[in-house]
Amino acid sequence: MGRIDVTLWEVDIYPADSQPDRKAERVAAEAAELGVVENLSLKTARGFLLEGDLTPEQVLTIAERLLANAVVERTVVAKVGDPTLHTSSNGHSQLVHVIPKPGVMDPVAQSAKKAIQDLDVPVSEVRTLSKYWLEPLDSKPLDALCERVLANDSVEQVVVGPLNLERLEVGSDYKFELVTVPIRTLDDEGLERLSREGQLYLTLVEMQTIKSYFEELGRDPTDIELESVAQTWSEHCSHKTLAGRIAYECEGKQWQFENMLKETIFAATVKIREQLGDDDWCVSVFEDNAGIVTFDDDYHVVFKVETHNHPSALEPYGGANTGIGGVIRDPLGTGLGAKPVCNTDVFCFADPNTAADQLPPGVLHPRRVMKGVVSGVRDYGNRMGIPTVNGAIYFDQRYLGNPLVYCGNVGILPVNKTKKCPLPGDHIVAIGGRTGRDGIHGATFSSAELTSESESVSGGAVQIGNAITEKMLLDVLLKARDEGLYNAVTDCGAGGFSSAVGEMGEKLGAEVWLDRAPTKYDGLSYTEIWISEAQERMVLAVPPNNWEAFEALCRSEGVEATILGAFVETGRLVLKYGDEQVADLAMEFLHDGRPPVIRKATYEVQPAKPVDNSKLSSAVSHDETLTRILGSLNVASKEWVIRQYDHEVQGGSVIKPLVGVENDGPGDAAVVRPRLDSSRGLVIGCGMNPLYGDLDPYHMAASGIDEAVRNCVAVGADPARIAILDNFCWGYTDRPETLGSLVRAALACYDVATVLETPFISGKDSLNNEFSYMEGGEKQTISIPSTLLISAMGQVADVRTCVTMDLKSAGNKLFLIGDTKNELGGSHFCLVNDMHGDGHVPQMDPNVAANTFASMHRAISGGLVRSCHDLSEGGLAVATAEMAFAGGLGAFVDLRKVQHSIADNELGDIRLLFSESNTRFLCEVSANNADAFANCFASNGIPCAEIGEANESGNVEFTSLAGESCINSSIAQLKSAWQSPLAWE
């Protein structure tokens, strides 16, 4: 059979003796951090398994010339099983191998295989491996080490001791067999079981609707028909909860929504566009894969933010990796394809210092989650050549089992490429990566709650991305776009071909030949091909006349393109495998047949619990509070993360995420020039504050919008050209009070956006973010805090008018813009003093905000401002400290000069220092511009007070209401408090 000749070779690559073993150092550090074993002694190697009819000389040549670096590495080459591979290099006897599970994406192996074949060496399969030589360990710590540090069970397998492997080849022969599901005979209980066990995650009413559809047709569905419906009707693809009917009740009043999102978020944009009339600058909103607004005469700009929470909980690296990979395909699949120009990433984790023995079963340690997520975004974003310019990380213990990973991408789209429309007769073409068994049931899985068992049930939903496949796809797609070779494009995201073809053919009809899809290995069933969520694929409508040119273009850059079927004007979705028809569904049933979801939502307004003044008076010193807030995880410097992202690739960087005299202060928003030949800029910022949501989701949402817009305005964005996105991550919305808190937030979005005239242009929600596990025989559930991310994309006519937040010169005046209120509710003052829950949550007045933002823009664009920082977590005290240490200058502020509306009996230094009232900025203005600056605000009735100045003291000093020094800390000390918590190796 020829197989006898095939041998499996192993190439182990060790750091040369002169070189440090960084991987060993990292593993030892992580083993200690995660409480597995202290001072672990080990040696590591990376390696390759090569399968094929190879001579020893060939393998040696490959090892030396291609796989290893002779200057810094040494190799061991032998057939798998050979004792030389099991000989310890450092006297340690315990050998552990970690290998990607069969079928899991292994990009390095893929590239190595191609490179070896380019050398005319007949290798048939390659896989990478990691090898660890450990000091002898008992089985318990060894297991813990493998599980928590060395490998992730959902994508990797561990082999302790010598490797006994004969073949790498995966896949098996596939014999076609049509599967029908006898749904018509099932009772309600049977329907529910089918939904659950088949991982369809549909409700009983939905299952009943499907049953009666097929009863009418007089037949049972095939498995693939059932899957198609489940994918299309999934929460992920149809947003059925929030776009559904909701009966909402709050304070005795009732609202009846037919489509909640449409009547709040989307309605705000409709109203704004009407108000703007001829000045409407939205192009396409809530329609395509990303929202589109105008930019300049030649280009529009598009923006989308997605979440990838559940996959990231199970496999942080792969989840984040494919999260960013997926959202990049959204702009790429918008209109006829936008060129991605920057990324934004926001994460929510539990405290990375959580004790390892405090973790519930099935939960990865938050430090591991954070490191994995950051690496995943880094490796994909950097390889794509898209700068990651903005982000935030939020910490709360309630994200322990359910971290949040928001990934966003901005693209530019030529103004004449916004419309797509597949025509009858167009080929359905798939390009990019091949289809495998990866990611099956990702769309339906995201509707389910995570449990400690999720990993074993849904492991197939976990994937690793391959950025280079996507980069190649991007390069070729934009070329094909400019040559006008296709009529429509969309990305293959959740639901795979099923969703992509289903969406594109919705108005037309489609016939798909599943056996034509290129697969990674043999053995995939027709249904697996149809619903696989394998990454890096897109679907296009290519007119037959252009096929030859399109295919040639793809081939010239090594991108695989395949005709999968045809768009046909039948209104039906017909799927075939070879000559066999496996599905025939009406597009109408698929897209409009879902019964409306009807849900109840309630919200009960909690009266604010006043801050206990006796607690305030016994609180620590203001210097100490300031230091604690700066060192709190949410506020602390994220430089360790930011520097790992390439934020300057594409050459358009204007305001970087880190600014100031030592390039390490916290910028408010990033600015990039998407066109190198123009000085027009894009401004990316975001706003989020789950702590406010604990007090009132309405004000959390309003504050989130205020913060996102205020960040953009602070660097110079024109408030009349800021578009925003909503991403709701919530708990289990079947509970009326959980859904009620979401509706309340959505109502705030409408109220605030319409007054600011800041349109929502796209959004995405992720529901059921809860984690449950068994403890002492009882089910415990952790629900995430209601978390609304507002992402903002602003524009600035000339980037040379932008400003940063670092103090520039001693002697310049400090002005506080905006009213300070008695608003310590949800503040970081309360958080670091164990008073969370007390106090009034910050509110915002959208009319005042609109005026303030316009005035601030006038001042900045008029060149009157040397630096500007928005006030957020930690209020005035933190903003002052950050501006001072970022600029390497001292600052003096007199609290008696702060404009406020705090009642006399509540007035105190603490509220002036740490209140987190919205719509405030601290500005540095040179003495000769002070009057002109103040006039920008006075003429609009906006509070504007000169409260202090920048100086050379090297200290941050505040004078209290009583005229005494109430804060006096050196900037070196404050900066160190701010930098140290997350200054990881």
Next chain:
Amino acid sequence: MAKPSVLVLRAPGTNCDQETQFAFERAGASTERIHINQLIENPSLANDAQILCLPGGFSYGDDIAAGRILAGQIRNHLCDLLNDFKTSDKLIIGICNGFQVLLQTGVLLADNFGESAQATLTDNKSGKFEDRWVYLAADNSRCVFLKGIEKMYLPVAHAEGRFVTREPSLLDTLGSSSQLALRYCRPPAFATNGKVPYPENPNGSDGHVAGLCDDTGRVLGLMPHPERFIDRTHHPRWTREELPENGEGLRIFENAVEYFS
């Protein structure tokens, strides 16, 4: 005078090609971006080019090691082309990933196909990818790209930029022949002797080496990204410092163009 023409070579995973092309054009060159597959199929596409540029990125994902696969492909298929550039008074520049590739092709430092490479670029001492700005001291006596340049401030963004020599003596040899074109240094003195600790030396390179030219001075490889500082607003502190309109990196591209005038 006709504009010198630049061939910007791209491969799967190249991602700094467009801004590098823009920098060359800003400097007065005419440019063309060509995919490696096209060039292998038809090497004559490079006939008119006077400057060959290998821009930054992650060629083939930097899978196996940074630049490894593309370097192998060039050795396999485009050796003559590279030699032609070297022998016929043309210029070659490799930036970041391009430097990693050039070093492995043997065009910067002769070797016998990898086995006896004299030097390499490998994992940063910090163990991770980092994007940060660095001060550089230039040795401009041999390298035509660095004419008139004594020091520079440019960003680096890489995970595998640590220059390691097989023999320590190589540093002296290269130094005395003015091939250590760019070295990380500490302001304000811009000294390269003595200690240049992290993060001023961002990757732990031997001899603080950031860039290397060949013995003709017409082939340059460098880890920092000159194309990311051609405009005042690229500078991380442009909002607080007085700076000329053009960024310091532009000089490298202008020098290349002026070489042909």
